[in-house]
Amino acid sequence: MQFDVVVAGGGPAGLAAAIRLKQLQPGLSVCLIEKAAEIGGQVVSGAVIETRALDELLPAWRELGAPLETKVNEESLLFLTAKRAFPIPALHWAMPDMDNRGNYIVSLGDVCRWLGEQAEALGVDVFPGFGGAHLVIEHNESAHPRVVGVTTGDMGRQADGSPGPQFQPGVTLEAKQVILAEGAHGSLSEEAMSRFFLRKGIDPQTYGLGIKELWEVPAAQHRPGFVQHSFGWPLDSQTYGGAFLYHFGRNLVAYGFVTGLDYRNPYLSPFEEMQRTKKHPAFSKHLKGGKRLAYGARALTEGGLQCLPRLTFPGGVLAGDSAGFLNMPKIKGTHTAMKSGMVAAEAVVEALTQNAPEATSYQPRLEQSWLWGELHRARNIRPAFHKWGLWGGALYAGLDGTLLRGHTPWTLHHHQPDCDRLRHAADARPITYPAPDGLLTFDKLSSLQLANINHDEGQPSHLVMRNPALWREVNLNQYQAPETRYCPAAVYEEDKDATGKAFLRINASNCLQCKSCAIKDPTLNIHWTVPEGGSGPSYPPGM
Structure with a gap:
């Protein structure tokens, strides 16, 4: 053609x-x-x-009938600790990039x-x-x-x-x-x-992994036009990311979490960080009594100019x-x-x-x-967090937003791809995540049911390991199989064969097509190929 x-x-x-x-x-x-x-x-x-x-x-x-109906009318940026939330004062002055006045909350x-x-x-x-x-x-x-x-x-x-x-x-x-x-x-x-x-x-490009849920909440607690972002807890000071929450439509709330894929700890699970943030009082009050309607994930390019x-x-x-x-x-x-x-x-x-x-x-x-x-x-904000962590990055972002406004003679740079950032498991602190409660927090498999994944089980796997032996030598022995944690869809599973030898089971039919495996694998050994057309998650209109 x-x-x-x-x-x-x-x-x-x-x-x-x-x-x-x-x-x-x-x-x-x-x-x-x-x-x-x-x-x-x-x-x-x-x-x-x-x-x-x-x-x-x-x-x-x-x-022409564009589906833009919910205008932002209230917003908040919070710094979280484990139990408290501290609003950033004078948000529009201190961080003008976060000013959402005049913007719309939509079903994209x-x-x-x-x-x-x-x-x-x-x-x-x-x-x-x-x-x-x-x-x-x-x-x-x-x-x-x-x-x-x-x-x-x-x-x-x-x-x-x-x-x-x-x-x-x-x-x-x-x-x-x-x-x-x-x-x-x-x-x-x-x-x-x-x-x-x-x-x-x-x-080198740096990425984030965005994981999102759509909720229907009781009408009494719905605040159409309300936007909330957070940073800080539960992530450590060297990991970029935070949560967001938007009220829009008819009793709908979009909740999600973005984790920078340049994180260092191989035990970190972006999905679990997203789940446990919902238990924080700043977010739980918006979702309590609601029902999840949809679940999905995608990679974001964060590197900038x-x-x-x-x-x-x-x-x-x-x-x-x-x-x-x-x-x-x-x-x-x-x-x-x-x-x-x-x-x-x-x-x-x-x-x-x-x-x-x-x-x-x-x-x-x-x-x-x-x-x-x-x-x-905006070019220096993300690499400032990459270079100096949460506190140095936040300080630089505040100075840039209030005084510099991006008009600087210097440009900060990214020097490593995300796949090179992981520490060896022996040098990292294991993270214990709380069990899901089935009300606010859930596991991956129950979440996948909300993605309406269409996948012909008979098709070839679109996730291919270039060198299967490399997984045991590097991923398992050095990093304790990080793909079992960074994947938000339970695609990768550590298993053992009849002789007791560990191998990586790939459940390609679970794939949300977020691409995180092709970005974060320590040796880029996982090759993401195009599945059959029409495969993958499917969200109906309004979702």
């Missing part, structure tokens, strides 16, 4: 790019593929978004569904249920290699990889340009970065979290992802008009946009 442009990824960045392409040149043939069974189907509800990019992309979004899945409808109305061919498996690269003796399309994954293979009775080979989508907007650690994006050396000379790779390559560009446009001090990436997609579309249209192989105007266009200025001002 041939198109002018193929967009990989049906999140905010990819959808904004597709819409902008058709706005600029209605005659372009544009195809958008998404690995979820439907647009927005793998996005867990509850996000705070700025409308700046949406105002530019679709100024009449209110008249519903926003993506609505954006998908706008894209289809403009003539974009939207194909959910198709994950991009590989880039199609043209090799020409007289020219440099160039991406000329995307191949989707095969369907109907059996566990051993052989074609089954319902086998359908992947489809090759040829394109003059591709826009990769798959989210954090996307497969095609990682392939492009490796093939075209896009990360050469760039700080200094971790952005080169954004263009012959035949394509990177956008959204595929590149790393999240503004971590704001804890927001929707508006930045959308803006990057819009600018990517503008550069791609220019390249197509000039019949140029590479959309080289993308970077200069970004540098002239508000997006670049926003990320530049």
Whole structure:
């Protein structure tokens, strides 16, 4: 199948790019593929978004019925100890990036569904249920290699990889340009970065793992428009992260926890940290008497401006979290992802008009946009926590927010990938987590039931160990199998064979597709490949 442009990824960045392409040149043939069974189907509800990019992309979004209904009207930032919560005074002055006045609490899945409808109305061919498996690269003796399309994954293979009775080979989508907007650690994006050396000379990306639950709470305790964030307990002073809670919709509360994947202690479990924070009085009062409706997890790119790779390559560009446009001090990436997609579309249209192989105007266009200025001002906050821990990072963030405002002659850097940060288990303190109570706190398996995971048990495992022997030698002996703790879905399980020898059992059908294993494994021995299209978690509208 041939198109002018193929967009990989049906999140905010990819959808904004597709819409902008058709706005600029209605005659372009544009195809958008998404690995979820439907647009927005793998996005867990509850996000705070700025409308700046949406105002530019679709100024009449209110008249068009965009699902933005709950405006932020109250917010709080708390420093937690084990039993107390201390509000940060003068929040909007001390930490202006945390100012959510004018923002909306939304079901991001519903926003993506609505954006998908706008894209289809403009003539974009939207194909959910198709994950991009590989880039199609043209090799020409007289020219440099160039991406000329995307191949989707095969369907109907059996566990051993052989074609089954319902086998359908992947489809090759040829394109003059591709826009990769798959989210954090996307497969095609990682392939492009490796093939075209896009990360050469760039700080290694650092990630966070966000785990989220959606609750329905009694009407009497629902506070539509209330936003709360916390830092401090239960994490140690060297681990970045914290909890969030948003009231929106009809008696809905989104609760979640973000843990920086540069943490050091191999015994740490982001899932358990998220669960026990719910027992803190600052959070339990919001959820008590409620019912969990959904559960999910995803990786976030936290590195900032200094971790952005080169954004263009012959035949394509990177956008959204595929590149790393999240503004971590704001804890927001929707508006930045959308803006990057819009600018990517503008550069791609220019390249197509000039019949140029590479959309080289993308970077200069970004540098002239508000997006670049926003990320530049925020660039030092996350690496300050990486460098100096909680207290030094918080002090620097306060100084930057009140006095420096990001206008400094220096840039702090990330020097290690997250996989290199773990201490050996012998040098770390084991953590004992409380048992779940079944009311506020739960285990992983009962949580997975709320993710509505669709996975054909007969398909090949999309989680592959490059060297199985390395797991016992390194992961088990040196780090006490950290993947059994950092995975929020009970995918990885230490087991013993008939001779009593330990091995790693991989329950691929549990996978929430968060990508943490491909990021945090000490030797990057776990290879995350694209599962069959439509596999994975599934969240209905409103969730």
